[in-house]
Amino acid sequence: MKRLYIFITILAFTAVSCKKSFIDLSPQDQISGANLYKTEPLLRQALIGAYTPLRDLMVNDFYTGEMRSDNTHYEFYQVDRGTAYVQRENIADFTDDPTNAYTNAVYFHCYNGITRANLVLENMGQAPLSDTAANDIAGQAEFIRAFNYFKLVRYFGGVPLFLKSIRKADDAFLPRSTADEVYAQIIKDAQDAVAKLSDPVFAANKQGGQATKGAATMLLAEVYMTQKKYAEAATLLTSLDAMGYDLLTDYAAVFSPANKNSRESIFEVQYLEGLQGNQFSDFIYRFLPRSLDTKIITGVKSNNRTIGGWNTPTQDMIATYEPDDKRLDASIGIAEGAYDASFQFTFSANKSVLNYTPAAGKVGVPYIKKYLHTHANPLNTDDNWPIYRYADALLMLAEALNEQGNGGAALASLNRVRARAFGDGAHNITTTAQAVLRDIIAHERRVELAFENHRWHDLVRTGKAIEVMNADGIRLKQIYPYLSPASYQVNANKLLFPIPQSERDLNPALAQNPGYPQ
Template structure:
């Protein structure tokens, strides 16, 4: 598979810098002397994309594991994901939380440097104005993508819109959620103006951000801030912008650039990447040195399952079981259940009866040299998700027809899953449950619960039913946000306040 995006950029400009407030200014002499050719700008753009390499793993660790989809309590050892799953207060030094902050800001710092170089050198180096616009559009999309990810996990974050020194970074406070949203929307509005349709890219470049990816993200931004504020400084602002989201989604639908695939498994087929369901991918390339393949297929899969099938040890991961509650939500004939979930296995003399998510594993593609090198892309935005998000907006009062935009969509999705009995008068709760079954393992459930305002009632009820051993902490509404990493608080004492509840 030829992939252009996840090239590890070997010059010191992009590999020698820290990923937090200690970051050195990246407008260094290296940067000044590097951006001299069109190829330099192409490679520099790849470095911005590469900051999203861990995004799928982050969704599995901080969204899927946090939600009622998984019951990932201790299996006898101390695991980093347990504090995430069980709502521990002391996760400000958790490596998953630190990674979410640092990797996103690494992407933002790289994007700022790129935009600075493009503004100062782009016209003299890149003669084609359309190419300059496409490059800027991609970087603005990525910067908005990184900031939206930060906002959903942490709420208020510092807005850094230019290259800054390490000392200056330590003086920039967290901005309000409203200001962060405005910054994101400004970047996305520009990106939409500058980005091409997928068909306008050369075949090798069609994994890059396109105008419909930016529209999809903007629609999700409008939806997310339309959610309730939950009395925390989180992503919901009660803004009631469901119609604005639908406008973006309708543009994507009207483009006819994407399709609803006839079979569920074909969406995730290793031999069917960049299929018509895919609006935007995180792309990977396997077999490279250094390794730049995907890791997410393995994150929720126990090593002993691979070993039971004759594969070498992958790295020590243990099971993160699918919750009983979610298993019960699937009909036995639902093809998404059998495709996405493994129901037990035997390894040696040990019988494992708990289920886990295997959705992204193709046993004919298991990496032989490194668990970090799976040859599959991660679908960030797909067409089925778009149709369900539009249905949610309509149920929230946006323009649309509940028969065609809600009921018909849900029934089409259910029919593909093998469920032939049609539903009428689909409610928001029914839609969210369908999203849960359809998008299992894709990291959407936690954010769906927050956006709908159902997170507190759902999680409290779920814990009381699922946690028979009493291993989880009580859920508090403050836990819709993660703590600011303690390392960030320590770097510039007094600059940030910790999020409530931690």
Template sequence: MKRYTFIIITLFSLTACSDSFLDVTPTDRFTQNTYWNTKEQGEAALNATYATLINSNSLFSARNAIYLDALTPNAYQYNADENIISRGLHNAATSTFNGAWNTCYTGIGRANNLLVNIDKVSMDESLKNRYKAEAKFLRALFYFPLWNLFGGAPLITEATNYETQANLPRNSAEELLAQILKDLDEAAANNALPASYSGADKGRVTRGAVQALKARVLLYAGKWEEAAAAAKQVIDTKTYTLFPDYRGLFYLENEGNSEVIFDIQYKFPEFAHSLDVMLDQQLGCAPLPGLVNDYYATDGRPIANSSLYNAAKPYENRDSRLQATVIIPGTTFKGASVTDIQYPSTGYGLKKYTIFKDNEKPTVVPTSGTSELNYILLRYADVLLMYAEAMNEAIGPDASVGGLSVSAAINQVRARAKMPNVPTGLSKEQMREEIRHERRIEFAGEGLYYFDIRRWKQAEKLLNTDVYNIKGNRIDSRSFNANRDYLWPVPSIAIQNNVALTQNLNYGK
């Protein structure tokens, strides 16, 4: 390293001797001025923007997205940043925050460069407009954590320029939200994006993905009527349906099924992850008893109020999503009976987002870096439940648009799991609790519950507690400071590099 550093310094010293050297355009590599010539180069730049999603520090990567559940009452992580954050021991130097911040700006920078330069390329105009729409969706997606988790960050929409952008102050959360919605509206305009793709283009941004992300952003912003309208627009396209088998929804052979609106693409060996190993060997987030106990009995009642619940056989007569999500001792998984000590972290394992099946012994034992199961960022069940929540909050439990009522949207999701309809005659507050329960159960192990308990302002009620395993033994504790932890800290290294950045409240300097 010292030798290479000396060579680089020497080269710079030599070129500094004459201004003429600085005027020479490099011929051994592309620059912004020489790159943008062909459709293939434009596509490569767009693909590089997508590739940021699977960066190991990206919050949208399979590992990091799913591990957000370990920051909630759903799951436990004993030896990574998630454990530090869940215990309230994090600070601005915690690596998760720096990785997320930097990766968001990597994606934003790549999207910006494409949007600023793509018009230089001579290519089919409809394809060029599609590339622009995809890039605007991706830019909105990368700004999402900076808005939702950090509460504001520098807003950059121009091509990368370190001289002018290195010392920008933070824009407000409201300004970031406005830009996110603007990008999504422009991405949806003029039918630049198709309703679906096939072949090599499958997995790219569609019209439905834009509207589904817009619905999520508006829901998280508490803009209920607008969120309901965006979700209903997705529903009315009739492009998506609930995949009939909840467990099968997450099988490798069913990737890109009728429920998937947008997923993060993986392919072995080029782009793979290690969730099969990490989840099965308890290196990842392990489900907690509180989550298991929250699955209703098959009569649609909480287990404390159901005559079907038998404490001696606690996993019988339960919502089918329980054993489709959680590995239970005494059941069959990977073609063998699950022992009491097989998942020692909490006593339970996470089945979702592994390729393993209940009655099939794996023919090949996965190793690190061999998993290629896509992470589903947006799916149709979420659209239905977002619609139900937004309509209930905006108007009430009897609200409907175009014949779709709040309860009908929820009941579609429940019916897939063979669960009864929500009770009739619920108040707005009662319906709110049913929706919140449904979201927890439907999306357990997918990372969404972390965003939910934050926007519902429930985190301080749910996360200041001890953590127990299946045997009732205390294994850890949780801490959430409501005066601080609803926002993540701006990374300390970002503030060191840019003195114009301000820190979030109660994180120090």
């Protein structure tokens, strides 16, 4: 710390001692920090940069948001017990600690997005902007900041609130704010975003990938649901219908790259297939068994040996779908084949999960089918990651209405989602008993939003995480002998991840969450 202050002092002395002509850190023919925000196009370019960390976040969020739940597990890779494998397994097994690189990555990616949003917000005054442009840019930046803080507070509890860029050393070492203080800032930013942003504009059934009033409305509604402010959430969720959102007719089509940013999409993280810019996704390769050649499944000869084997649907997840629910076959497939002595999988067939029975001498491994689509290059896909969908909004509205004792009104939204899932109204729910309907809605959210990183948050939000995950651990330990006695010992402390130890080493003001090494 002392060395840092000395460096800053020398830098400041140098800056005031040198003539302006001696060194110019703001070249006029290039985009630099000094002129990045001078025009609206450059300011919007900086705003795009604030979205970019969401791509990195989604590559880690399924470990913490889906594998931490009863929806998915992992393929145990017994020939390699290196840190990269063990730490990801530890998240699913509830044996992670403050040095876990993958929970820590979520923390850092969120703050990266927050930092970039802060820079946009505090430098907007440098550019001549119309009121419309200023509201749009500020609203998007506030949405990004609120979204990232919402991730942080749900995963880590109270965290430092950085609302401006760091200009001196002391700015970098803030203590943790309380969770209530973080939520207050999230609500402020989300409310501002709702007020400033415009409704989505649909052209040929599609919209752009940026945040709109709809995205900010959905974010704020989920915050209110987390705080059990059901009336406020219901008001917001009801307003989405008038913005033009709707369900697509076919559930599987929702996830097709051909339908990116459709009428059902409220917000999704944007990826772009191609060999330039590192903007592509590769989720299907991460979710398939490790193999030297995935072509039978992906259509492209490729090796996913180092990245595959994660987020594997559990048998409990498969069994929770009702008969005739079309979402099962659209969401989960079966990779059939055999393992070699090195525990690499050789694919022999791509099978439907419906009534599946393994061929003689073969095993069937379930995988997430939602993100399997045609692509040209190995490990390089065009799939976006869905954050908020209109189906999510409808089910959240049903929950909010039911929690207010209005089960009759809740049925309309609930059955609208189920009608698409079953292709008719014959599977409509009719009960209005609050406790029964509460469980039905929770089940509906599990299958409708499967593998979209909602399940863990839903379990925590509804107070079911400890009960459900301890029961899941009992089931899994009966199947997998590699699980240690220490795994799946879920208590209130495990509802939060630990603050990264590397951050606490730099900033002693950061207290650790209970239940982790202090």
